[in-house]
Amino acid sequence: MFLLSVVSQSLVYMMPPTVGLSLSSESDKLALLALKHKLTNGVANALPSWNNSLHFCEWQGVTCGHRHMRVSVLHLQNQNWGGTLGPSLGNLTFLTTLILSNINLYGEIPAQIGRLKRLQVLDLSHNSLNGQIPVHLSNCSKLEVINLLYNKLNGKLPSWFGLGSMTRLNKLLLGANDLVGTVPPSLGNLSSLQNITVARNHLVGSIPHVLGRLSNLKELNLGLNNLSGVVPDSLYNLSNIQTFVLGVNRLSGTLPSKMQLAFPNLRAFFVGDNQLNGAFPSSISNITGLQAFDISLNGFSGPIPPTLGSLNKLETFSIFDNRFGSGSAQDLDFLSSLTNCTQLKILLLGWNEFGGVLPDLIGNFSTNLTSLSMECNQITGMIPEGIGRLIGLTNLVLINNYLEGSVPDSIGTLKILVRLALQNNKLSGHIPTAIGNLTMLSELYLHTNKFEGSIPLSLKHCTRMQSFGVSTNNLSGDIPDQIFGNLKGLINLDLSNNSFTGSIPLEIGNLTHLSVLYLNENKLSGEIPAKLAACSALTELMLQINFFRGSIPSFFGSLGSLEILDLSNNNFSSVIPAELQNLTFLYTLNLSFNHLYGEVPIGGVFNNVTVISLIGNKDLCGGIPQLNLPACSKLPSKKRKWTCRKKLILIIAIEVGVYLVALTVFISIYLFRKRPKTPSTSCSPKNEYVKVSYGDLHKATNGFSSSNLVGSGGFGSVYNGYLLPFETPVAVKVLNLETVGASKSFAAECKALGRIMHRNLVNILTCCSSIDYNGKDFKAIVLEFMPNGSLEK
Numbered sequence: 177m178f179l180l181s182v183v184s185q186s187l188v189y190m191m192p193p194t195v196g197l198s199l200s201s202e203s204d205k206l207a208l209l210a211l212k213h214k215l216t217n218g219v220a221n222a223l224p225s226w227n228n229s230l231h232f233c234e235w236q237g238v239t240c241g242h243r244h245m246r247v248s249v250l251h252l253q254n255q256n257w258g259g260t261l262g263p264s265l266g267n268l269t270f271l272t273t274l275i276l277s278n279i280n281l282y283g284e285i286p287a288q289i290g291r292l293k294r295l296q297v298l299d300l301s302h303n304s305l306n307g308q309i310p311v312h313l314s315n316c317s318k319l320e321v322i323n324l325l326y327n328k329l330n331g332k333l334p335s336w337f338g339l340g341s342m343t344r345l346n347k348l349l350l351g352a353n354d355l356v357g358t359v360p361p362s363l364g365n366l367s368s369l370q371n372i373t374v375a376r377n378h379l380v381g382s383i384p385h386v387l388g389r390l391s392n393l394k395e396l397n398l399g400l401n402n403l404s405g406v407v408p409d410s411l412y413n414l415s416n417i418q419t420f421v422l423g424v425n426r427l428s429g430t431l432p433s434k435m436q437l438a439f440p441n442l443r444a445f446f447v448g449d450n451q452l453n454g455a456f457p458s459s460i461s462n463i464t465g466l467q468a469f470d471i472s473l474n475g476f477s478g479p480i481p482p483t484l485g486s487l488n489k490l491e492t493f494s495i496f497d498n499r500f501g502s503g504s505a506q507d508l509d510f511l512s513s514l515t516n517c518t519q520l521k522i523l524l525l526g527w528n529e530f531g532g533v534l535p536d537l538i539g540n541f542s543t544n545l546t547s548l549s550m551e552c553n554q555i556t557g558m559i560p561e562g563i564g565r566l567i568g569l570t571n572l573v574l575i576n577n578y579l580e581g582s583v584p585d586s587i588g589t590l591k592i593l594v595r596l597a598l599q600n601n602k603l604s605g606h607i608p609t610a611i612g613n614l615t616m617l618s619e620l621y622l623h624t625n626k627f628e629g630s631i632p633l634s635l636k637h638c639t640r641m642q643s644f645g646v647s648t649n650n651l652s653g654d655i656p657d658q659i660f661g662n663l664k665g666l667i668n669l670d671l672s673n674n675s676f677t678g679s680i681p682l683e684i685g686n687l688t689h690l691s692v693l694y695l696n697e698n699k700l701s702g703e704i705p706a707k708l709a710a711c712s713a714l715t716e717l718m719l720q721i722n723f724f725r726g727s728i729p730s731f732f733g734s735l736g737s738l739e740i741l742d743l744s745n746n747n748f749s750s751v752i753p754a755e756l757q758n759l760t761f762l763y764t765l766n767l768s769f770n771h772l773y774g775e776v777p778i779g780g781v782f783n784n785v786t787v788i789s790l791i792g793n794k795d796l797c798g799g800i801p802q803l804n805l806p807a808c809s810k811l812p813s814k815k816r817k818w819t820c821r822k823k824l825i826l827i828i829a830i831e832v833g834v835y836l837v838a839l840t841v842f843i844s845i846y847l848f849r850k851r852p853k854t855p856s857t858s859c860s861p862k863n864e865y866v867k868v869s870y871g872d873l874h875k876a877t878n879g880f881s882s883s884n885l886v887g888s889g890g891f892g893s894v895y896n897g898y899l900l901p902f903e904t905p906v907a908v909k910v911l912n913l914e915t916v917g918a919s920k921s922f923a924a925e926c927k928a929l930g931r932i933m934h935r936n937l938v939n940i941l942t943c944c945s946s947i948d949y950n951g952k953d954f955k956a957i958v959l960e961f962m963p964n965g966s967l968e969k
Contacts, residue, residue, distance in 0.1 A: 204247045205232040207267035214262030215252070215279065222257060246270035248294075255279040261305075266291040277323075278302040290315040301325040301349070309334055309350075314341050321347040325373070329353040333374060338362030351375040351397065358382075359398065364389045373397040375421065380404070383427075388413050397421040399446060404428075407452075412438035421446040423470065430454035431471075436462035448472040448494065456500065461486050468492040472524065476500065482509055485516030493517075494524040496549065501530035503554045508532045515540040526551035526573065533557035534579070539565035547571040551597070554578060559603075564589040573597040575621070580604065588613035599623035599645070607646070609634040617641055623670070624648040631655070631671075636662040645670035647694065654678035655700075661686055670694040672718065677701070685710045694718045696742065703871065704729050706949035713737055720744040720766065726871070727879045728767070733758045742766040744789065750878050752776055752796075768792045775799070775808045870946040870954050872899060873908055880910065896961050905961040906941060913953055 208226065216222035225236045232247075233240035239249035247268050258280045265274075266288025272295060281303035289298075290312025298316070301323045308331035309324065319342055333355050337348065339362055346368050355377040363372065364386030370393060379401040387396070388410025396414070399421040406429040407422065417439050423446040431447075432438050435457045439445070442463050453475035460466060461483040468491060477499040484490070493514070501507040507530040514520060520542045530553040538548075539562025546568055555577040563572075564586025570593060579601040587596075588610025596617060604626040611620070612634025620638070623645050630653040631646070641663045651674040660666070661683040669687070672694040680700065684693070685707025693711070696718040703726035704719075714735050724746040732741065733755025739762060749771035756765070757780035765781050769792030776799030781788060785802040797808040876897035877884045886894040892911040899906045939960040948954040 201232075201245050203267055204270075207264040208232055208235065208238065208247065208250075210264035211262050211268075214264075215259040215276070215281070216257045217259040219257060222255075223252075241270060244270060249273040249275075251275040252279060253277045258282065261286050261289075261300075263288045265289060268292065269294070271295055273297040275299040276303075281305055283307075285310050285313075287312045289313060292316055293318070295319055296344075297321045299323040300327070303327050305329060307331075311336060314339075317341045318344060320344050321349075323347065323349040324353065325349050326352040329355060331355065332357035333360060333377070333379065335360035335362045338365040340365070342366065344368055346392075347371045349373045351377070353377055355379065359384055359387075359403070361386050363387065366390065367392065369393055371395040371397075375399040375401065377401055382406075383408055383411070383422075385410050387411065390414065391416065393417060394441075395419040395421075399423040399425065401425055407447075415439070416441060418443045420444070422450065423447055424449040426451060428452060431457045433457065433459060435459045439463065442466055444468040446470045448474065450474055452476065456480055456495075458483065460484075464488065466490055467519075470494040471498070473497045479507070480510040482513045484510060485513035487517055489519055490517045491519050491544075492522040493520065494522065495528070496524045497527035500528040501553070503529055503531035505532045508535065508555070511535060512537055515542075518542050518544070520545055522547045524549045526553065528553055530555060534560060534574075536560035536562040539563060541566060543568045545569060549573040551575040551577070556580075558582075559584055559587075559598075561586050563587060566590065568592070570594045570616075574601070576600040578602060582606070583608050583611075585610045587611065590614060592616050595619040597621040599625065601625055603627065607632055607635075607651075611635060612637045614638060615640070619643045620645070622646045622649065627651060629653075631659060633658060635659050639663065639665070641666055643668040646674070647672040649674055651676065655681050657681040657683045660684050663687070664689070666690055668692040671698070673697040675699055679703075680705055680708065682707050684708065687711055689713055691737075692716045695722070697721045699723060701725065703727075703875075706731065709734060711735070715761075716740040718742045719746065722746055724748060726750070726875050728753055728756075728772070730755045730879055730881065732756060735759065736761070738762050740764040743770065744768040744792075746770055748772060750875070751881070753879075753881070756780065757782060763787050765789070772796055776803065776805060866902075866942050868899065868942055868944050868958065870944065870948050873897075873910075873944060873956055873958070874949070876906070877908055892956075899958065902941060907959045907961040909957045909959065911955045911957075913955060 212223055212226050223236055232238060233245060237250060237252040238247055240246060241248045248270055250268065250271060251273065253275060260283035261281060263286045265286060269291060271292050274295060274297065277299050281300065282305065284307035285300065285305060287310050289310060293316060295316045296318050298319060298321065302325065305327040306329060309329055314336050322345065333350065338360065345366055348369060349371065351373045355374065357379065358381035359374065359379055361384040364384060367390065369390050372393065373395065375397045381403065382405035383398065383403060385408045388408060393414050394416050395418060397419065403425040404427065407427050412432050418441050420439065420442065427450040429452060431452065431454060436459050440463065443465055444467060448470045449472065451474065455478045456476060458481040460469060461481065464486060466487050467489050470492065472494045475498065480500055515537060521544050523545060526549045532555065534555050534557055538560060543566065545566055548566065548569060549571065551573045557579065558581035559574065559579055561584045563584065567589060569590050572593060575597045580603065582605035583598065583603060585608050587608060591613065593614050594616055599621045600623065602625065606629040607622065607627050609632040612632060615637055617638045618640050619642060627646065627649040628651065630651060633656055636659045639662050642665055644666065647670045653676065655671065655676050655678065660681055664686055666687050667689055669690060669692065676698040678700065679702030680695065682705050685705065688710060690711045691713050693714060699722065701723040704724060706729065709731035712735060715737050716739060720742045725748065727750035728743060728748050730753040733753060736759065738759050741762060744766040747770065751774035752767065752772055754777050757777050759780060762781045764787055766789040768789045772793040773795035776782060776790065776796050778800050783800060785800065790796055790803065797806050799805050874880065876899040877895040880895055884895045884897055886896050886907065892909055895908045895910065896905055897908060941958045941960060943957045944955065946954050
């Protein structure tokens with residue numbers, strides 16, 4: 177009985193806590209469900225496991241403590257819900273770890289987060305949270321990690337982080353936000369800190385000297401801000417530092433001469449893009465664990481020591497845009513030691529004052545080397561054959577030096593090369609066909625050298641090419657059509673300032689992604705191909721200083737992205753197409769020094785005299801007053817009406833003539849059937865008639881422009897124009913071959929009008945049966961234009 181009584185009393189005493197536990201567990205469930213609605217923006221099928229069929233401790237991303245069955249961990253990431261953090265988060269009071277990263281959160285961090293007194297890890301990184309960091313977070317005194325990287329948080333970097341409550345904090349990650357103000361000195365009180373990252377914000381002022389107290393600090397990242405002043409010497413007392421990042425600020429000063437003593441455990445050192453100066457810190461050669469070293473975009477000067485070969489873990493070495501070297505032959509001697517750095521991947525030496533010959537030993541660099549950049553120096557000699565041994569290269573940049581000779585064929589072994597930039601040197605010879613082996617090549621720049629010959633056909637194998645430039649060389653011959661049929665991803669093409677001849681390849685019309693096309697300053701001729709109309713992404717088209725002729729194509733008006741168009745110094749002879757007024761983004765138009773005539777449009781770009789040039793076209797008229805062109809002659813009102821009447825009479829005359837001819841042909845055929853058969857004759861005009869092409873008629877009518885249209889009839893349209901060698905205006909009747917009987921009508925008119933003379937019929941001059949620029953059949957009859965005549969006269 178006594179034992180039973182004890183057991184009964186124990187059960188009685190255990191009852192209240194059990195009931196309390198159940199109620200507390202139920203509150204966690206309700207808090208999670210409320211949080212789900214906010215997190216997922218009410219999306220019904222999000223977090224499908226969060227339902228009554230499972231205990232909430234088994235829901236996705238939820239972990240409960242074994243003792244109290246309360247939520248201790250909430251871990252959800254990599255979703256695109258686009259929700260917010262609801263205040264119910266504060267009811268999960270047993271939470272120790274909260275990770276809600278990369279789930280597209282927006283809105284502010286709720287103040288209720290301060291109720292999570294057990295919280296140790298807070299990770300809300302890679303979202304779109306805004307507002308200020310809530311001061312209530314200072315109540316979470318057990319926090320060890322605060323990760324708010326990559327959000328849109330604003331306001332000042334809080335000073336309360338270091339005011340005593342967060343004694344356990346070892347990671348403070350606030351980078352890539354919109355924080356302002358200064359770095360608070362109170363951060364120097366967080367003695368447990370191992371990582372401070374506040375990079376990519378808008379912080380100003382100097383770096384607090386007291387940060388040198390953080391003896392446990394392993395990573396300091398203050399880069400990409402607007403910090404200024406001298407780098408405090410106290411920072412070089414942080415002997416546990418592994419990652420030191422102050423790059424992209426306005427900091428000044430020098431580096432310590434004994435870097436190995438300051439940072440014996442250093443792995444990454446980034447202070448590029450500041451205002452630092454002094455000599456190269458040769459003592460880094462003793463920091464054998466160094467993996468990345470970047471002091472670029474500063475004012476350092478002097479030689480580079482030949483002792484860097486001991487850095488056998490070095491992967492990145494960037495010293496570009498300083499004043500290293502003196503233009504002497506020994507400047508590049510340090511390269512020999514870098515060949516011992518077998519892990520080297522990135523070597524950036526450009527924009528310095530290095531002289532000397534590029535040694536063949538660069539071929540002994542690590543095959544792990546992906547990027548070699550030595551541009552804008554004073555390097556001489558030839559590109560060494562050994563360059564072909566760097567089979568891991570994806571980026572090779574040697575621009576703006578004094579390199580000469582031919583490009584070695586060994587360049588073709590760099591099979592994964594993506595960018596090859598050799599412009600602004602003195603390279604000569606032919607462009608090597610071996611470049612065609614670089615099938616991964618995206619950018620090829622050979623500008624401003626002395627290359628000769630033609631573009632190698634092997635280039636067609638570089639099907640991933642996006643930018644190709646060979647301007648200002650001595651290249652000649654036709655531009656190969658076969659190449660550009662394959663380079664369909666091309667965005668930038670610059671062949672300017674060479675001696676290319678022939679016409680624009682039709683295959684350029686296949687480059688539907690082409691944005692920049694420079695063909696200026698060559699010896700190109702012919703008309704602009706209609707296929708160029710397919711290049712709808714063009715923003716810059718430069719064709720000046722060539723021998724192009726014909727009309728300015730009206731299809732230019734359909735290139736809606738065009739910003740710059742230069743057709744100057746050619747032989748274009750036509751009116752200015754009114755369609756150019758439709759180019760709303762066009763801000764530079766140069767049509768000067770051609771043979772253009774007629775009225776200048778006044779809309780669009782033509783309304784701004786500062787962005788157009790029309791000089792050297794003596795037969796232009798009209799336009800806006802600022803152009804100071806003569807007024808276009810206009811007929812009186814009555815005369816204009818009479819001219820319209822004459823056009824109508826001409827149309828009627830032509831139509832009546834067609835029907836008379838058709839009747840005559842019908843009668844002739846009927847009579848001829850009764851006669852003995854004779855050999856058939858061609859429906860073409862007699863041999864004495866002038867032969868004309870589609871191109872001749874296209875030019876004569878300004879591209880069959882609406883301004884030349886006289887009228888339309890049953891079988892086609894009639895245009896007026898001027899056609900050499902005829903000395904008088906002509907009427908060109910273009911047959912609509914889709915109309916039933918049009919082809920028969922053409923044959924009948926060619927035969928009958930060519931033989932019959934009648935006082936009521938307009939004289940035929942010639943006819944044309946050809947193919948138009950789109951590859952379609954084209955038939956037209958050229959007749960004498962009678963502006964002052966009528967049907968009876």
